[in-house]
Amino acid sequence: MADFSWTTQSPLKKALVPGRHGAAGATAGVTLTEMRDIVLMQVMARRGKAAETAKAAKKLFGVEPPVSPKAVSGKGATLVWSGPDQFTVFAPRSDEAAQLEAMTKAFAGSASLSDQCDGRCLIRVSGPRARDAIAKFSSLDLHDSVFPVGSSANTSVDHTAVNFWREANGADGTPVYSMLVFTSFADSLWHVILDSSLEYGVEASSARAA
Template sequence: MEGASVVEFSWEVRSPLEHALVSGAHGAQGDAGVSLREIRNFDLVQVMARRGKAAELAKDAKAHFGVAAPNSPTVVQASDATLIWSGPDQFFVLSKGGKHTTQTLAPALSGPASLSDQSHARVLISISGNKARTMLAKLSSIDLHPTAFPVGAAAATSMDHTSVTLWRGAERADGQAVFNVLVFATFAESLWHAMLDSAAEYGVAIAHSEELAQRL
């Protein structure tokens, strides 16, 4: 039609938090008690055992990753991937650089398991700082005390009425606890604002990163 405009489409992958995440300081001034960091451009595959194939999946996963996949609410660190419990007979494979995708995992695991690419369906947020646990207590009913939720513990739970996968990662160099959250992309912005509101009184350092920590 004469005079009609043509809409340009872009297929570039963008973070669901692209507009909501503003790097820098937020909330109370001074030293930030909470650090919120979105991790971008990762590979995430959900591995779910087929009916009656859990034992076979466990055997094949150990052969492939060199470690036993988690069969309880924990996280297991392989040489180039983090295996995160996500429910009975299922786990996530979190990695970087295309080493563990549905295509690369299929030859080893597609017999006993269904593989689902979740790389663009989830947002990964890392939370740390001396007030991180206090802030999270406002949003979740999980007991995050170190004796109840040590390094490597995981949970499929909810935060601010939003389903998440939560786990405690390796501590920072300064000894502060680190908590990691996977949330569905469609709910990420809402949860992000809830985190900012909950952490504002402690001061928040906001950032995003393209790098996965060596031990999440």
Template sequence: MVDYLWNTQSPLQKALVPGRHGAAGAHAGVTLNEVRDIVLVQVMARRGKAAETAKAAKKLFGIEAPATPKAVTGKTATLIWSGPDQFTVIAPRTDEASQLAAMVQVFAGSASLSDQSDGRCLIRVSGPRGRDAIAKFSSLDLHDLAFPVGAAANTSVDHTAVNLWRDANGADGHPVYNMLVFTSFADSLWHTIVDSSLEYGVEAASARAA
């Protein structure tokens, strides 16, 4: 009898080639990371239960759930607006079963949950030329005044749906952008970002959620 083993692997297993690519120089203009080991849950308030859902989120995560296009970060999770009365929870994977159980318990009766942990891929773009690279394939205005830290948007990249939000600036003082995409399109988006970054020099790697 054949023994089938199912091993979880990154959707960028083949596309992500760690190291420096493109233009040479002392420092890469773009840093590109796949963020792994995350728990990702879509929370959708039931009809007439938006206030209860927001209260439950505050109880569990200690932060107000976003009611407008933005991302808010607490001690244990980041909540990203994904539509009217709904948001996405992203947290570092510690004990996934207990993390999901806690959400099921606190949102019982007020919201519907959809575990997307293995259905989405999180890609992070940073560095002094990160914004310039993204501008090549995105129509969003990422100027500091139009898209400050905490801003979020549902957008499209090459006909692919992407949730994009801005994190706090990196240690180097430059903007940090996150892109959440369905795993089946992650390979295509990754190549698009790499190709757009080559003229600036790009450093590619995977990173654990923190």
């Protein structure tokens, strides 16, 4: 009988080629980054337990979960709206077992949890031309007055379901957008974003979430 060794690897192992792509220039117009070493937990309040779930989230993360399409940053995690009475917890991985155990205890009896750590891929798009690139494949209106920092949406990109939200602006003041996609579609989405960004110059890389 054959022995199998299961080794975790990025769904973008083949698609992600680090470095500069597309138009040359002093500064890349788009920065495309796969965020690795993350913890993802889908939290779904049980019937009649939404208030109790919100209370548990505030105790654990210091903020109440969003009740509309938004993303809020709390103690060591970002809570992203993913539907009525449900949200996704995104956090940099430190001690995954301890992090998941803390959430399991906090929401015991009030919410159902779904561990998404190995089922989703997080792609971050930033830079001065990020909005222009995203406009090629998304129908979302990303103008500051409509989609400010902290906004989120459940949308479709190239027939692929994506959880999309806007992070705090980068150090250079340019917008930062995060896209959470199922790992089986990550390769396809990466190529869509990359192809849409080439004319602006792209800097591609992976990074540990912080």
